[in-house]
Amino acid sequence: xxxxxxxxxxxxxxxxxxxxxxxxxxxxxxxxxxxxxxxxxxxxxxxxxxxxxxxxxxxxxxxxxxxxxxxxxxxxxxxxxxxxxxxxxxxxxxxxxxxxxxxxxxxxxxxxxxxxxxxxxxxxxxxxxxxxxxxxxxxxxxxxxxxxxxxxxxxxxxxxxxxxxxxxxxxxxxxxxxxxxxxxxxxxxxxxxxxxxxxxxxxxxxxxxxxxxxxxxxxxxxxxxxxxxxxxxxxxxxxxxxxxxxxxxxxxxxxxxxxxxxxxxxxxxxxxxxxxxxxxxxxxxxxxxxxxxxxxxxxxxxxxxxxxxxxxxxxxxxxxxxxxxxxxxxxxxxxxxxxxxxxxxxxxxxxxxxxxxxxxxxxxxxxxxxxxxxxxxxxxxxxxxxxxxxxxxxxxxxxxxxxxxxxxxxxxxxxxxx
Numbered sequence: 001x002x003x004x005x006x007x008x009x010x011x012x013x014x015x016x017x018x019x020x021x022x023x024x025x026x027x028x029x030x031x032x033x034x035x036x037x038x039x040x041x042x043x044x045x046x047x048x049x050x051x052x053x054x055x056x057x058x059x060x061x062x063x064x065x066x067x068x069x070x071x072x073x074x075x076x077x078x079x080x081x082x083x084x085x086x087x088x089x090x091x092x093x094x095x096x097x098x099x100x101x102x103x104x105x106x107x108x109x110x111x112x113x114x115x116x117x118x119x120x121x122x123x124x125x126x127x128x129x130x131x132x133x134x135x136x137x138x139x140x141x142x143x144x145x146x147x148x149x150x151x152x153x154x155x156x157x158x159x160x161x162x163x164x165x166x167x168x169x170x171x172x173x174x175x176x177x178x179x180x181x182x183x184x185x186x187x188x189x190x191x192x193x194x195x196x197x198x199x200x201x202x203x204x205x206x207x208x209x210x211x212x213x214x215x216x217x218x219x220x221x222x223x224x225x226x227x228x229x230x231x232x233x234x235x236x237x238x239x240x241x242x243x244x245x246x247x248x249x250x251x252x253x254x255x256x257x258x259x260x261x262x263x264x265x266x267x268x269x270x271x272x273x274x275x276x277x278x279x280x281x282x283x284x285x286x287x288x289x290x291x292x293x294x295x296x297x298x299x300x301x302x303x304x305x306x307x308x309x310x311x312x313x314x315x316x317x318x319x320x321x322x323x324x325x326x327x328x329x330x331x332x333x334x335x336x337x338x339x340x341x342x343x344x345x346x347x348x349x350x351x352x353x354x355x356x357x358x359x360x361x362x363x364x365x366x367x368x369x370x371x372x373x374x375x376x377x378x379x380x381x382x383x384x385x386x387x388x389x390x391x392x393x394x395x396x397x398x399x400x401x402x403x404x405x406x407x408x409x410x411x412x413x414x415x416x417x418x
Contacts, residue, residue, distance in 0.1 A: 121403060122413040124395025128376030132161035133415050136191060143187050146179060150190070161374075162346040164381035171197055171380070195415040201380055202407035206364070207389045209404065210334055211244075215293060216300045217326060217333040221319065221360050222340035223307040223352060224255055227368035227394065231340050232302050233265025234402040235392075240269050244299040249289030250275035251282045251322065254306040262304055272296075282306060283321040290329045301333070316359040323361065338391060340366045341382070346375035353386045364391035367405075371395045379410070 122129075135157045143150050151172055158168040174197050179190060210216070218235070222228045236246050248266050250259035250273060259275040266273040274289040286303055293301040305322065308315045326335065339356050341349045356362060365388050370376050379390060390405040 120401060121393075121395055121409055122416055124371035124393075124401065125376055125410075125413050127372070127374040128161070128370070129414055129416065131374035132157065132163075132377055135161075136194070140187050140191050146184070146187055146190060150187070151176060154194070158377065161377040162381070163377035164347060164350065164385060167201075167381045167384040170384060171201070174200075191415070195411050198380065198414065199407050199411035201384050202390070202405075202410060204383075204389050204407070207391060207405050207407065209391050210336055210363075211239075211300060213334060214299050215297075215330075215333045217290075217293075217330055217335050218300065218302045219305065219322070219326070219335070219337045219360070220303065220340060220366075221305050221307070221337065221356055221362075222366075226307075226340045226342040227366075228252075228304060228307065228340045229258070229261045229265065231366050231368060231392070231394070231402060232262065232304055233269060234399050236265065236271050236302060237269040237399055238402070239300055240271055245296065246271040247289060247293050247296065247298045247301050248273045249285055249301060249303040251285045251289075252304045252306045253278055253280045253282050253285060254308060258304070258306075282318055283325050286322050287325050287329060290326070293330075301330075312355065312359075319359045335363070336391075337361050337363050338366050339364075339388075340368060341378075343367050343370045343376060343378060343394075344373040346373075346378055347381065349378050350381055350385065353382060353388065357386070357388075362388055364389045366392045366394070366402075368394035371401075376414070 136154070139150070139153050139157065154175070155168050155172050158171060159165060163171070171194070175190070175194055178184075178193050178197065182193070184190060184193060220228055220232055232248065236248060239246050246269070248262060248271060250262045252258040252262075253276060256278060259273075259278065263273050263275065272292075274285060274292050276285050276288075282305065289301055289303060292298070303322075306315070306318060308318075323337075326333070337360050339353060339360075339362050341352060343349070345352075353362075353365070365382055367379060367382075367390055370393055379393075382388060383390060392402055393405050393410075394402050
């Protein structure tokens with residue numbers, strides 16, 4: 001499974017190499033065109049004036065294109081680095097657009113906060129609700145008796161809703177027992193019992209973000225692209241608005257432009273950022289950030305980290321070193337280690353949880369992009385199979401759309417009729 005996951009994460013690198021090969025082929029082709037141009041120049045005296053003008057124009061165009069291509073591509077190694085950098089610059093630009101939009105939303109849509117978190121949660125889960133509970137509603141409408149066929153169809157709907165095989169069996173087994181124990185006869189009551197079971201699985205006293213006693217340190221881990229930087233920025237803005245002092249640490253020194261993206265969020269939130277040069281030792285950044293947090297008497301230190309799953313050994317070594325420094329230099333701090341998961345990956349998220357559990361002492365999950373997927377059922381798998389609490393969920397692009405996870409509200413929103 002890890003190999004399959006690793007291969008999927010490196011598709012982008014493969015596409016980058018293909019792009020470079022295509023550029024090399026284009027350059028070779030332009031070289032052939034240049035040779036052809038030279039032959040045309042030799043025979044130019046035998047042509048009329050109109051033909052000479054055409055050749056001169058083509059020669060100028062080809063010369064300009066060649067110069068542009070030569071300036072862009074000096075060698076293959078530089079192109080690989082540039083391609084990576086361009087990807088990150090583009091991500092940075094997208095991040096800035098998102099930040100500007102978020103800032104605008106805070107000003108223009110402030111009155112909408114009165115709608116309450118539940119309304120936003122329900123709206124954010126609409127795709128999952130349509131995929132999962134919409135099918136369950138149709139199932140219960142078509143059934144008169146509570147029989148084995150009903151349970152089998154519930155299993156099928158849950159599995160296709162990315163709840164996961166093991167968790168689905170657990171849910172249906174609990175449903176059978178509860179229906180028998182409570183002597184439920186009405187099919188419509190089975191749906192309500194199913195909602196209660198989902199709420200029970202998701203419930204737990206450890207779902208709240210632990211920031212007390214002060215000082216607190218949040219270590220954010222996860223693969224690139226899942227929304228780590230955005231989540232850190234939103235948490236920082238939220239804590240700052242609550243009157244807490246916050247310091248950010250740019251511990252992802254491996255990915256180009258990662259520190260710059262985090263700096264944009266730090267500026268928006270009005271908090272300080274500790275960063276080093278790209279390629280620096282991540283643990284050195286964390287060490288300096290802890291020293292800075294102590295000197296400033298900071299309430300919450302939030303640390304970004306690299307997400308190099310394509311090199312699992314390096315990932316584990318880096319994270320292990322970071323946690324040794326935290327334990328040694330900041331033992332008095334309340335510690336949360338949160339794994340950011342992209343909900344759109346569905347059951348692949350479980351593989352990420354397993355890998356990071358080996359590398360870091362995880363205390364909870366931040367589940368992002370729930371509003372953009374019909375695979376929200378993965379929440380149940382993570383909580384049930386991995387025994388990790390969901391701390392925060394992202395149900396939109398706005399700052400306030402990163403919400404505290406509440407099992408009762410989640411189950412209610414998931415089973416709400418549209």
